[in-house]
Amino acid sequence: MFESIYKGWNFFSKKIILLWGIIISGLIWFTTAFFQENITNFIQDVGSKGLITPIITYIPYLFSEYGWKFVGILGILFLIGFLVNWLAFTIALGQGNNKSQKNTNTVFRSIPKIMVYTFLTFIITSVFGFLGLLLLSWASIVSFILLIILMIFWIAVLLVIIFGIICMGLNNTTIKEGLNDAWTFIKNKFWLSVLFFIIFIIILYILFIILDSIFFAIFGFTEFEYITSIVLTLLILLYSTNTIAFFTNKHLNKISTNKAVKHK
Numbered sequence: 001m002f003e004s005i006y007k008g009w010n011f012f013s014k015k016i017i018l019l020w021g022i023i024i025s026g027l028i029w030f031t032t033a034f035f036q037e038n039i040t041n042f043i044q045d046v047g048s049k050g051l052i053t054p055i056i057t058y059i060p061y062l063f064s065e066y067g068w069k070f071v072g073i074l075g076i077l078f079l080i081g082f083l084v085n086w087l088a089f090t091i092a093l094g095q096g097n098n099k100s101q102k103n104t105n106t107v108f109r110s111i112p113k114i115m116v117y118t119f120l121t122f123i124i125t126s127v128f129g130f131l132g133l134l135l136l137s138w139a140s141i142v143s144f145i146l147l148i149i150l151m152i153f154w155i156a157v158l159l160v161i162i163f164g165i166i167c168m169g170l171n172n173t174t175i176k177e178g179l180n181d182a183w184t185f186i187k188n189k190f191w192l193s194v195l196f197f198i199i200f201i202i203i204l205y206i207l208f209i210i211l212d213s214i215f216f217a218i219f220g221f222t223e224f225e226y227i228t229s230i231v232l233t234l235l236i237l238l239y240s241t242n243t244i245a246f247f248t249n250k251h252l253n254k255i256s257t258n259k260a261v262k263h264k
Helices: 002-013 015-052 055-066 068-095 104-109 111-138 141-171 175-219 225-263
Strands: none
Touching (some): 015 068, 068 104, 068 141, 104 111
């Protein structure tokens, strides 16, 4: 596990993948930064209304209250989700064993299936959010217990979604094959994956504080602030994605090896 964390920096050795990783990470930063205020205000407003509005009238309320703005925000969130998935696929492609697929053509040919994957995960996330609001609106002990069960189930589904796009990139497979690989991975490495993400999130938080402090000590609040923000975002995105891809590839190969040995 810790090997994955320090070897996550090896994305510098894969030049074509690094180039596209930087481009996609830059698009993520630009899209998020440009729409950040609108998205934040919208989510806060919608979230607070969702807790006090009956769930049956909640969706019609969103369309009547926000109209096309609601559709626009959903479109922006979908775009950000697509870019994140595209980055994960591309970086995982660099960690894969098939060297002939680590090229620009594969990166571009992956766009249609990544859009479909993003749409499917978008729908799944929306369903879980709707069910969560539904249980919160009941405000009873039974609904609270069901909410806890839903959250546990959501963690498992979220891990499959995260590892699914990584598995797709590692072997440039279809959505079905990627999700099957991710499900196999989660069944064999569920608690290791949970522990990995807990430790890794803590390390990322510490790393962010350290890098942010270094950049501030060098540049301060100057005209370089946006540049340092971009550089910091790119480093964190590339490092975190590559670390997850390395972790997945390493343990997925171990699972495959163990299965092959058992079949002999």
